[in-house]
Amino acid sequence: MRRGRSSRAGSDREHSGSAENRVGRGSADRERARSLRRKVFLVTAVCVTVIAALVGVLWFSPLMSVRQIAYVGDGRVTEEEVLRVLDVAEGTPLLRVDTGAAARRVAGIPRVAEVRVQREYPSTVRVTVMERVPVVFFDSPQGQHLMDAGGVDYAIEPPPPGLARLVTPTPGHDDHVTQVALAVLEQLPEEVRFQVSEVAAPTISNISVTLDDGRVLVWGSAEDSERKSAVVSVLLTQPGQVFDVSSPELPTVK
Template structure:
């Protein structure tokens, strides 16, 4: 810094002062560095005081103890009879014999609950012809719960071996006498893979619930030519599965009219004869 002037100058005369900017910036830099360094030392000191070495060692020791205990508990539960299966509970059975389900479960006696492959067990149960799906759950401490959803027959067709039962998915799942109230399917090539059979199942599913018990036979000539024969001898010409919502809305009012054949295949032009 240089100051120009002298004692001989009058009070009203100006004095020029020149300051070297580099000196000021250098001083400011050194001050900021000291302040930053001080803050860094303060942070490190506070961090060290918060987690001193002894405390960190205790935390690590207790973490190790917890891990060891968990491993021991898991080993005991996995390899010993502490959590072994003591009860197998089966729900949802109506037509499937319980002994048949227990035979395919194949759950070893005394096995740990944790070692049961619930997906594999459920697949084995669902493989039974009359079972639509199955769910297997662990109910601790010692119960395995099996919930079965059985197939329900909606139609049957006659074959050389007897009556073939079809469910709502058009799956042929049994050959046995049909339950009371299940309609008969009459078509040229009945079966799960037959498009006409699947169309007939779809039509029956669209029939109003109040009318369904009155259906004694479903006659399916093609996928678009399906008729329902009622138990009182009347016939409802349904057509195909298309537009079944509107057909279902008009069929009950139409059946109140006198007649024997009620054609709702075109719901905009219903005919009765």
Template structure:
């Protein structure tokens, strides 16, 4: 007998539909045709195997779904953190790209150094120029200090009268040919000023090869006799010479003449305050104390001066009084001068 080609009975198909889940039925409907019709090759055994596989797959899916429900929050947190980090990295990369594009647009590369400010460059140039000038100046100073080209080949002495040039040169002790920068002008001036008749001295370098020494000699304003002869005193009370006094030099009558003696300083202050026409008439000035100064004129008339207070006023009053006849002229009180 031959096998019948009739289609599968309707009750078999209905039984498969009852056993298969709704979702699986849909999937099977979408993926494979129903085992109906005359052209189907599936057997009943094959359909049963398919149902068993589907059941096992459903059980595994249900198991995984249960595990996912247990571990879901932790995995979700890790996933969210990873997503935040990735988003932050993307934002950083975008910002860096934006900055790089901005720098490139302004004509500078990312790693290109910033140009130095113009003021800084100018300051560095000035500093370098200053350093070079200092170095050059030091070099020139050293050359001038040691070179004989700038040496004292000529020594000029100015202001001599009674003091001779030889006295000045001997006191200066400057060796001809000494470089000018090696000469200590202050020390040379001090040595020259030590001469008794010299009141002050000044030493100057005159480049390229001269040294100038200028002196001011002491001028006698009074004389006093000593056992060894007359001693001359200048306006500061310095005893600077011994010898015959110049004509018409007044005699100084004090107990202990000297630059530190109050009576000497008071008497000389009066002498230097007198008008020239009056000072030439004074033959002697006596100062037993600073409060009792008297002058004796060459013709014998006496002037009572008193103290050194208001000396200039007294000198003016005396010049007017001497035009009047008399023997004693009292200007100790310049407000009430008298003539006797």
């Protein structure tokens, strides 16, 4: 009986020691975790402070300010036109240049189709402009208007040689008939499109195309344009003056 009590006492002491060890290890782990969190906090605080100081230097310092504006264009929009609306003064810190607002101002030039304004450290603002490409022109009392593939009327001037005339009741970007006529022109086979002298669309269902040699393609509506385009290439190899593909299943030649 005494040995039994002694064994139980020894066992109790062992369990007590294990519990104390676990408590001790838990306290040490918590202390290490707190120490790690303090170190992470200190490192983060230092990094934030350094970044804030660097941003402050770049924001206010003349060390990285605009000293050059580089213009890259592909047509008739001049550097002088761009600089007038860009509104970026030399000496402005690069970080304070609002590239988005500057790009929107340049995009307001009628001939500009796309524009990109970039900061190039340490001291350059680069402006890259792509101009609109005319696909048709239309006549008005003011003169001949150039229009791009999106229907944007962007200039009044003589059209370049070979440009097709657009004839619609009210040509313009927001005019549905204009957009349909331009879509038909885009659907034509490339070898045919380069021969077009006029696209006429009194209505959206009565579209016709006149070629340089006087031949006429009666297109009808814009429906089934892909099938009509495939038929046209074959049909134009036949003699005739009027090629009607308004019903691509039953094309006719007159």
